[in-house]
Amino acid sequence: MSGSDQKKIAIVHFNLGGPDNLDAVQPFLFNLFKDPAIIQLPNPLRWLVAKLISTRRAPFTQEIYSHIGNKSPLLEETQAQCDALDALLNKDQKAAEYKSFIAMRYWHPFSYEAVEAVKAWGADEIILLPLYPQFSTTTTDSSIKDWHKEAKKAGLSLPTRTVGCYPASKNFIASHVEKALPFMKQALEKGKTRLLLSAHGLPQKVVDAGDPYEWQVKLGADNIVAGLKDKLGQDFDWTVCFQSKVGPLKWLEPSTEHELERAGQDNVNVVLIPIAFVSEHSETLVELDIEYKELADEAGVPHYGRVPTLTTDGRFIQSLVDEISKTNEGWKSEAPCPQNFGKCYCRANGLV
Numbered sequence: 001m002s003g004s005d006q007k008k009i010a011i012v013h014f015n016l017g018g019p020d021n022l023d024a025v026q027p028f029l030f031n032l033f034k035d036p037a038i039i040q041l042p043n044p045l046r047w048l049v050a051k052l053i054s055t056r057r058a059p060f061t062q063e064i065y066s067h068i069g070n071k072s073p074l075l076e077e078t079q080a081q082c083d084a085l086d087a088l089l090n091k092d093q094k095a096a097e098y099k100s101f102i103a104m105r106y107w108h109p110f111s112y113e114a115v116e117a118v119k120a121w122g123a124d125e126i127i128l129l130p131l132y133p134q135f136s137t138t139t140t141d142s143s144i145k146d147w148h149k150e151a152k153k154a155g156l157s158l159p160t161r162t163v164g165c166y167p168a169s170k171n172f173i174a175s176h177v178e179k180a181l182p183f184m185k186q187a188l189e190k191g192k193t194r195l196l197l198s199a200h201g202l203p204q205k206v207v208d209a210g211d212p213y214e215w216q217v218k219l220g221a222d223n224i225v226a227g228l229k230d231k232l233g234q235d236f237d238w239t240v241c242f243q244s245k246v247g248p249l250k251w252l253e254p255s256t257e258h259e260l261e262r263a264g265q266d267n268v269n270v271v272l273i274p275i276a277f278v279s280e281h282s283e284t285l286v287e288l289d290i291e292y293k294e295l296a297d298e299a300g301v302p303h304y305g306r307v308p309t310l311t312t313d314g315r316f317i318q319s320l321v322d323e324i325s326k327t328n329e330g331w332k333s334e335a336p337c338p339q340n341f342g343k344c345y346c347r348a349n350g351l352v
Contacts, residue, residue, distance in 0.1 A: 007096040010123035011089075011324065012114055013082055014130040014143035017104030018072020018281055024107060025062045029054035031106040037142035064286045075109075077279035077311060078102050078131065084312040085320055099123075105143050111150040119156055127327055128162040129320060131278050133172060133220065135165035135345045136213035138202060161327035164345030167216035168223050168335045171319035175310050176220075176273060177227035183271045183305040184228055184236070190303050193269040194237040195228070196259050197221040199276035200283065201242035201251040210342035214252055219335055220275060237268065240275075243292075244283055257295060264299025273307045278316065280309050 019028040033039050033050035041049060065071060082100035089098040099121060103114035118126065128147060130140040144162060151157070166172055180195075187193040199217045207214050221240045229235060243256040256272075263270045272292070274284050288306050296304040310316035323331070336352045337344035346352045 006094070007124045008122060009096050009098050009125045009127060010118045010121060011082075011085065011098055011100045011127050011129050012118065012147065013078060013100055013102050014128065014132065014140065014147070015074060015078050015102070015104055015279070016139070016281075017107035017110075018074040019065060019107055020071050020075065022062050022065060022070050024071075025065060026054050026058040028107045029057055029061060035105070035138075035142055037138045061282075064282050067290060068282060068285050072107075072281050073285075074279055074281045075102070075104070077281070078104075080312050081131070081279070081317070081320075084317045088317055088321055089324070103143065103147055105139075105146065111143075111146045112154065115147075115150045115154045115156050119154065123158060126158050126160040127324055128160065129324065130163060130165070132276070133165065133169075133278065134167045134199070134213050134216035134276055136202065136206075137211050137343050138206060138213075140165065140345065141343070161331060162345075163323040163327060163331055164349075164351070165216060165333060166319060166323050167220040169319045169322060171315045171322060172310075173220065173223045173227055175313045175315035175319065176224045176275070176307075177231060178315065179310065179313065180224070180228060180271065180273050180307045181231055183307050184232060187269040187271050187303055187305055188232070188234070188236065190269055192237070192267075193271060193303075194239070194259075194263050194266070195225065196256065196263075196270055196272045197224065197238065197240045197275045198243050198256045198272055198288070199240065199274075200244050201255070203247075203249040203251055205249065207252065210340070210344075212337040212341035212344045215337055215341060217275060224273065224275070243287060256292060260292060260296045260301060261299045264296070264301045267300065267302065269303035269305075270296060270301050271305045271307065274309055278310045280311065284309060 019025045030050050033053045034047055039046050039049055086100050101114045101117050102109050103111040132139040202213055218240050225238050241254050241256040241259040242252040245251045277284055293304055332351045333346050336346045
């Protein structure tokens with residue numbers, strides 16, 4: 001326990017990370033593709049594949065970042081979320097002091113940097129908080145494993161609690177509904193509208209191996225749609241789709257590109273919610289706002305509206321507080337995955 005009466009609780013936010021300048025693009029990509037959760041090959045083959053892919057993709061990816069200031073805004077976005085969370089957690093708080101730290105997976109600040117910062121602060125306890133609402137072995141699980149590896153290496157041994165996922169958290173859903181509502185109203189006034197709930201894709205083989213990500217995305221989508229229909233007082237067409245495919249493997253379908261083309265064929269307006277991203281970054285600001293907007297125009301979509309990510313919306317930050325509070329009783333998902341998802345965080349850790 002720290003010297004004061006207050007317990008010091010560190011909240012470690014997990015996120016992907018992003019290059020902070022154009023020279024960082026290639027090493028960022030290399031770190032991404034050398035992760036065994038992403039490229040499931042033994043070393044040194046995985047290292048060689050990661051080197052090849054990152055070298056080939058670097059010029060294309062640098063072009064993407066050139067549209068948004070030659071860097072990713074993800075760190076600043078995440079820091080703003082940390083500040084908002086700390087303000088809410090420490091409001092009228094006497095028993096404990098909370099402080100947020102950032103552990104990015106593929107670029108600074110890495111887990112080892114966050115470990116050192118937590119040690120320097122003198123934390124008494126740690127709560128691991130993924131900014132990935134839906135659990136996947138490729139995101140949350142990879143970050144958890146990396147954190148524990150670096151903490152052990154640095155001799156950081158403290159009571160640690162973990163938030164596994166929150167795809168259907170009440171305030172997470174409410175935040176999405178309120179963000180999307182004005183976009184849906186605007187589009188529906190123009191005519192028939194289809195809502196696309198777009199998530200980052202995964203190779204189909206990852207899901208087939210028991211990863212619950214797709215199921216959790218669809219669970220959240222069902223809840224968001226129900227909330228919107230209730231607020232709007234009317235029915236509308238909608239579908240879940242997946243973006244950002246890389247490589248030759250079969251990925252989750254339908255693709256967002258396919259759904260935009262289908263919307264053009266059907267002559268319906270599109271409202272798109274980035275359901276798996278809680279911060280703006282290249283896959284929202286470039287892929288959704290520029291590339292997919294152009295595709296929608298070319299496909300003949302009459303109207304294309306992209307709902308912003310949740311960022312520091314009060315209901316989203318409250319959903320994080322809700323999940324943190326649940327760790328006091330031993331965190332469990334409010335909607336555990338079906339038994340066939342063996343990679344589910346709850347099932348893997350005996351929480352169901």
